[in-house]
Amino acid sequence: MNFSELTIDRCCITGHIFKGNEAKPITGSIIEYETPYVGHVKVELSLYVQMLNNSSLYPRDILSGISKNRTLNGLEPIVFTSEFVKDGYKSLNVPEVFEEKAFHFLRHLHSTGGKENKEFELRSGVECMIAYATPDEFNRILDFLNDEQFINIGHVTKLAGGSVLYQRVKLTSLGKDQARKGLPKMPLFGLVSQEISTGNLAIDEKINHARTLFFDKPESMDKMRSACETLSHILEPLRDDLETYFSAKDVSTFFQIVNTFDIRHNKDTTKTLQHPEQLEWIFYTLLNTINTYYKIKKRLP
Structure with a gap:
């Protein structure tokens, strides 16, 4: 394929079409863009093409979670290479099992205003990236946190396209305690589930x-x-x-x-x-x- 003729118009992780100036000018062999969904992304040009053509072969939820969380934490993006998306990401000990993702998101809510009784409005198609989850899995995560009485959900609305809007989400006292307590360092927490x-x-x-x-x-x-x-x-x-x-x-x-x-x-x-x-x-x-x-x-x- 002639890379010079390639149109860079969408995220290779989620497939979302870029808006405005989300895509940066191509410099060398790196594609760079930043969207509200996945945050700041840098990916090798050859891998960008491969992911567009065969997205199901790559750990999309993990990659979007890495990008989104690093952006939220003010960190520079990791350049995604073929080696990184195959095995390299495992060295980061990112949450991969359901419980890890749920408690990671609980701690995120706590650190971004939940400890001060902030109310959140969450869209499953957007915030799922923070939890390293698919939208459906994110819905189950919120159900789990609600069932465990770690959060209260004021109102739930199903939106067009299958997304879900959660309004007036607040951490409970139990949820605050659990977030402060934290969990054993990964990968040890995975021992509970495996x-x-x-x-x-x-x-x-x-x-x-x-x-x-x-x-x-x-x-x-x-x-x-x-x-x-x-x-x-x-x-x-x-x-x-x-x-x-x-x-x-x-x-x-x-x-x-x-x-x-x-x-x-x-x-x-x-x-x-x-x-x-x-x-x-x-x-x-x-x-x-x-x-x-x-x-x-x-x-x-």
């Missing part, structure tokens, strides 16, 4: 029981502690085998950390767990170790 298969049905059931117990409402220190204890019982018999995949020093340090806290032991040398954040750290450490161990074990002969 399937962990050990090949042993009894162990899988214990892991699922521990996850349900840890996140069951209402939260309590006793339930969180019991969940951690369940995971520690899973790992204890694996202690020697862990040294096959991790160094003996690392395994020893890991169990020393677990045993130092009063999850299973009641000794004068144990440290008292007084805050849920301490149990969150222990829980995700245990769960991530189990997940990593079984993944490596399946991969190696």
Whole structure:
């Protein structure tokens, strides 16, 4: 294709036609534009053409989310290359599962006026980009946040073209608390949603029981502690085998950390767990170790 004859008239991520001066003059091999939907975008010319012709082959929701969020945060856009849209974006730890997207958007609302009781008017076809979601998924995100009593929605209107308008959206006190509390750093939060298969049905059931117990409402220190204890019982018999995949020093340090806290032991040398954040750290450490161990074990002969 003769790039000199190419008409730059639409977003290669969303397909929206440019208005006014949204598209910048072409300089070299980079296409640059900025729209209300995806924010400031820079993309290699060859990739721009490929995405226009085969948009379904690319992670459009993730790319629009990256562009939109960087623009909102006052950051320079990342130049989208073939390598970046294939695997490179994964190094950014962007939200990819439903729960991550929902809580990312909750924190966005909190930081952009929600903590000061600001009311929002949200259009699913526009704000979905902030949540790294499709419009349909964004509708489910707002339903989820509303069902969990993190937000209140004053009025919902279905618009032409399938978009939905949400009016008088406000964070609740519970939503503000959740946004301030935040979530475990990604990718650890994905452990809550992803399937962990050990090949042993009894162990899988214990892991699922521990996850349900840890996140069951209402939260309590006793339930969180019991969940951690369940995971520690899973790992204890694996202690020697862990040294096959991790160094003996690392395994020893890991169990020393677990045993130092009063999850299973009641000794004068144990440290008292007084805050849920301490149990969150222990829980995700245990769960991530189990997940990593079984993944490596399946991969190696």
